Amino acid sequence: MYVDLGSALGATPGVSRDSLERLDEQVATAHERIQAGRRNSQHGYAALNLPETVDLDAIRGAVAPFEDPAAVLTVGIGGSALGAATLADALAGPADPDAYFLDNVDPEHVSRLLASLPLDRTVVNVVSRSGTTAETLANFLVVREAMADAGVDWTERTFVTTGESGNLCDLAEQHDLPSLPVPDGVPGRFSALSTVGLAVAAIQGHDLDALRAGAAAAADGLSGSLFETPAYAYGATAYALTGRGALTNAMMPYAERLETFAEWFAQLWAESLGKDGLGQTPARALGATDQHSQLQLYRAGPRDKLVTLVRPRDRPDFGIPATELDGLSYLGGSSLGELLDAEFEATEASLVESGVPAIRVEIDAVDERSLGSLLYEMEAACVLYGELASVSTFTQPAVEWGKRAARGLLGGGDFEEADAVDERTSLVVE
Structure with missing residues (x-):
């Protein structure tokens, strides 16, 4: 990914180039701790080794028995679902199996979703490291009964992703279900690039090798300076801005297919960094939609926000037809992509003009390689922020x-x- 910090310099709150230079010494020390944690596969830090350790063949093998599904239903919650949902929503094409996620126990939603699914052509993936997550297990029992009531042998349509022991592990052994291991030392919110997040992508036919290659390139690019590492540039600047009063981080992608990415980021940022009275509250927005709602608050409300603007540099486009309406004639001959880019630039300029710090994040395209890089680098940014803030990044005691x-x-x-x-x-x- 590409990170431009220019719109965070001189804002209120804001950072200066000099302050980032001073902070870079702390970044170098934090990087050494991160690399040591990776070398020793310590809990949490092991997530940054996934480009090397994830077994793509095991994922392909687990989903191979399910031929030509119409839908895939993931039963999980939090990190057990959001990584897979981010990839599914970003990458899914019209010919792919539809991906659905039961990540809540709202009975009305569950009943409506199950009533709408072709259960005889739906693959069910049950995800829980412990095998005891109440919401996940309750939903799975409901799904299993619905399949039985529909005359579907649930054992032929189900695989599990779980730990080495527990209820789901026992269930897989009892019914000879395909299973995938949840990787050791990887908290759920950091598991998007593991068996937890990639199984749905495999069922939908996406390029797992490209996803891993994007993440691996990002991992290889980690260095001891925020001026050389986009992930560290983002994490360190967000940390510095928090200390200057930017207690909210509004994640605002300018691509409909990245809307779920903002949800994934919100869990990553909130659950990892909200400790000991510290942290930065993530907010979710979508460009250009929320220029007509939330931007009013960001620009004219309390000076307590950082706005992160995300967009792909390359995307499919759609031309805007000419019109006889004089007031709209300027649109004719341009495209929706050009309009969206103009909205992006206008939002950033609006924030700069009003003194609100913004960080621009760009990726090459909404494709497998770019998403692998984006997810990995945001995880690395989060880990760096945690190191700089001295919080226990990989725990979640309140949860x-x-x-x-x-x-x-x-x-x-x-x-x-x-x-x-x-x-x-x-x-x-x-």
């Missing part, structure tokens, strides 16, 4: 607290966190 509370409420064990629900103060207005 685990909520999981224990929910299990306790459902009778899944004696968890003291569940007692907090009964202690909640209420003030009801009817």
